[in-house]
Amino acid sequence: MHLGLGLYRHMLNAEHYAFARQAGCTHIVAHLVDYFHKGAGNPRHNQPTGGPNQPWGHAGDPERLWTVEELRALRREIEDAGLKLAAIENLDPAHWCDVLTDGPRRAAHIENVKTIVRRMGEAGIPVLGYNFSIAGVAGRVSGPWGRGGAVTVGMDGPVDDPLPNGVVWNMVVDPDAPPGTLPPATHEQLWDRLRRFLDEVLPVAEEAGVRLALHPDDPPLAFVRGQPRLVYQPWMYQRVIDMHPSPSNALELCVGTLAEMTEGDIYEAIGSYSRQGRIAYVHLRNVRGKAPHYRETFIDEGDADMVRVLEILDRNGFDGVVIPDHAPQMTCSAPWHAGMAHAIGYIAGALAALRRRPEPLSSQD
Numbered sequence: 546m547h548l549g550l551g552l553y554r555h556m557l558n559a560e561h562y563a564f565a566r567q568a569g570c571t572h573i574v575a576h577l578v579d580y581f582h583k584g585a586g587n588p589r590h591n592q593p594t595g596g597p598n599q600p601w602g603h604a605g606d607p608e609r610l611w612t613v614e615e616l617r618a619l620r621r622e623i624e625d626a627g628l629k630l631a632a633i634e635n636l637d638p639a640h641w642c643d644v645l646t647d648g649p650r651r652a653a654h655i656e657n658v659k660t661i662v663r664r665m666g667e668a669g670i671p672v673l674g675y676n677f678s679i680a681g682v683a684g685r686v687s688g689p690w691g692r693g694g695a696v697t698v699g700m701d702g703p704v705d706d707p708l709p710n711g712v713v714w715n716m717v718v719d720p721d722a723p724p725g726t727l728p729p730a731t732h733e734q735l736w737d738r739l740r741r742f743l744d745e746v747l748p749v750a751e752e753a754g755v756r757l758a759l760h761p762d763d764p765p766l767a768f769v770r771g772q773p774r775l776v777y778q779p780w781m782y783q784r785v786i787d788m789h790p791s792p793s794n795a796l797e798l799c800v801g802t803l804a805e806m807t808e809g810d811i812y813e814a815i816g817s818y819s820r821q822g823r824i825a826y827v828h829l830r831n832v833r834g835k836a837p838h839y840r841e842t843f844i845d846e847g848d849a850d851m852v853r854v855l856e857i858l859d860r861n862g863f864d865g866v867v868i869p870d871h872a873p874q875m876t877c878s879a880p881w882h883a884g885m886a887h888a889i890g891y892i893a894g895a896l897a898a899l900r901r902r903p904e905p906l907s908s909q910d
């Protein structure tokens with residue numbers, strides 16, 4: 546198991562690579578989508594939140610896909626800093642929103658995804674994290690709810706105001722969209738859209754040597770903003786695995802999102818996915834409560850036992866990358882960095898203790 550750090554687009558630079566190295570990370574997960582673009586009230590030193598009904602920001606240029614040259618340059622600068630590029634996290638909704646909504650440009654948007662996957666293969670980037678969600682990471686609120694008053698995010702009940710036209714995946718994809726709202730899909734339609742997406746893209750991913758890694762729906766609810774969600778209980782993740790036996794059909798396992806789910810047992814679920822070898826990489830964070838009433842917490846103060854999670858992954862031979870997911874903002878002049886350094890240090894300590902231990906403490910997982 547390897548320790549990594551996820552960096553937002555504006556953090557993909559030498560300073561943040563040095564920070565990652567100094568904290569003990571060996572890998573980087575890179576976000577190429579600028580979630581903060583034109584996003585008023587969405588500070589860049591925190592995870593993107595928007596408001597319960599406000600999108601993060603504006604999506605990128607629909608006509609400009611990431612090039613092989615820029616992907617290679619990114620990998621090279623990360624390797625030059627003594628790190629490895631483990632994954633690209635998230636597609637730009639500008640490039641594939643009609644795959645999510647089954648819109649009129651769906652065929653072109655599927656080709657966009659195939660092109661990006663092929664280019665990642667050419668650039669030697671092994672994993673593409675994605676989030677097959679119409680509303681995206683929406684409906685959350687922010688406040689001083691972490692230990693000692695650290696600012697963190699959470700949810701205060703369902704958010705079902707309909708999604709306006711021109712917003713997909715919590716970003717503005719069409720600023721000139723006519724007034725009105727996006728008609729709601731059904732759960733069956735959404736699963737069918739995923740099936741068609743995997744049917745079309747997985748053969749390309751296999752050929753390119755790229756794994757597609759699905760993040761569960763955050764927050765995990767049956768509906769957010771009137772749109773259905775795909776993976777909002779642990780067994781639905783298994784349904785994704787069962788959909789295609791391809792090793793390129795993998796999970797971006799988000800432990801915090803799993804802990805927010807109302808059904809199942811996260812230790813059993815993580816044991817099962819890891820025994821099947823279907824976890825591409827892991828988001829590690831903790832939470833108190835369950836969707837739609839929960840708070841993100843420091844990694845060592847929530848409901849879930851992070852050491853037990855790492856122990857399960859280790860015992861089942863998981864050899865991928867673990868990154869801290871979101872962390873609370875610590876009160877200082879570098880709130881994001883301090884929150885991340887705290888989480889990384891905690892994970893590094895837990896991994897060191899696991900490596901020293903001759904036998905796992907518990908054997909029921």
Ligand SMILES: [Mn+2]
Nearest residue numbers: 799802828870
């Ligand atoms: Mn996550």
